[in-house]
Amino acid sequence: MTQVPAARSALRMLRLLAERSAPVPASTLARELGVPRSSLYQLARAMMDEGFLVHYPEERAYGLSALVSEIGAGSLQTDRLRRMTHPLLERLVAAAPVPVVGHLAVLSGAEVTYVDRVSAPRAPTTVSNVGVRLPAHLTATGRAALAALARDQVRALYPHRDSLYRRVGPGPTTLGELDELLRQARSRGWATEDGDITPGYASVAAASADRNGYPVASIGLTFRTLPDAAAVASLGAAVRQSAAALTARLAGH
Structure with a gap:
């Protein structure tokens, strides 16, 4: 052998x-x-x-890591999440005042995996197709999930604290910079990124938790960068509401 x-x-x-x-x-x-x-x-x-x-x-x-348990129950859990979330994504995308792409993503170690997607007419073409994995610290969906974790858990996911990967230029380069982004996300109730994945595109996202408070998924919207901060905040509030609805569904409420 x-x-x-x-x-x-x-x-x-x-x-x-x-x-x-x-x-x-x-x-x-x-x-x-x-x-x-x-x-x-x-x-x-x-x-x-x-x-x-x-x-x-x-x-x-x-x-x-959480990836191991995800592999064990990944298929069943992903299908359950997709079925619960897809109607929420459809309503979220339809109600958006600008063309958007709606995403459902799950945290896999220090990455997020996209498991569902809904696009509005004339929505931007994004790299975040179903099955794609991206660095969690660069995406709004990933930052939303990381913001729901304890500080020690975040640090365990990033052993190289002073050399975080950047995709196209923007984005945090140290764990301290990431900490500040996560603090802002917790304060607002939703995370954001602007140009960290694709120049000219921005995203907002909020995390949904299971009965134990663990962020099992994030709901996000991607759109062409908006100059109006109030419009971005409106989209952020919308994803927060959808994520809260998914949390309620996961809890059986």
Whole structure:
């Protein structure tokens, strides 16, 4: 039988972490997996880059990311979310005063995955088609979800705090800059981005939570950049209302 040591170690690490209710120190992982500490760090870095692990630097420990549970129940959960949200997206897009594209996105580690989309006539062409994954810190849908997480959870998703990826130029480059964007999103009740994904396009979004308060999805609108801040705020209030309606549906209200 073909031996693939790295793959076996990765699978064993996933199983080990799944059996623990708290993050596991790197020293414990190396000992239980029977690998050198240097090899453990290389393996953990690769798994973090792929979104399967999160790092808790203060504890020098690792834990499973939300991506793992999403893979286990992803198809069923996504279909349920899409069915619940699609009518809300249709009404949201139809009521918008400007041509918009409505999105439903879920947080997958430090990225968002778009799972539904509704376009108005003459709406802009966007990169955020169903199935596309984008950096959460650059998108309105991602920022809305991140703003609903605890500060420690956000930091665990971004181990490289001073080198955040930028797509076209704008956007936060450090975790401190991201913190400020998330603070503004919490204060308003909705997140925004302008030109961080595509120049000339802007987005607003708000997160919906499950019974435990976890942001399971974000509802967003993308449109050509508007010079009127009040018009953007109106769209932001609309996505916040739709996200609240989805939260109520998820809670069975």
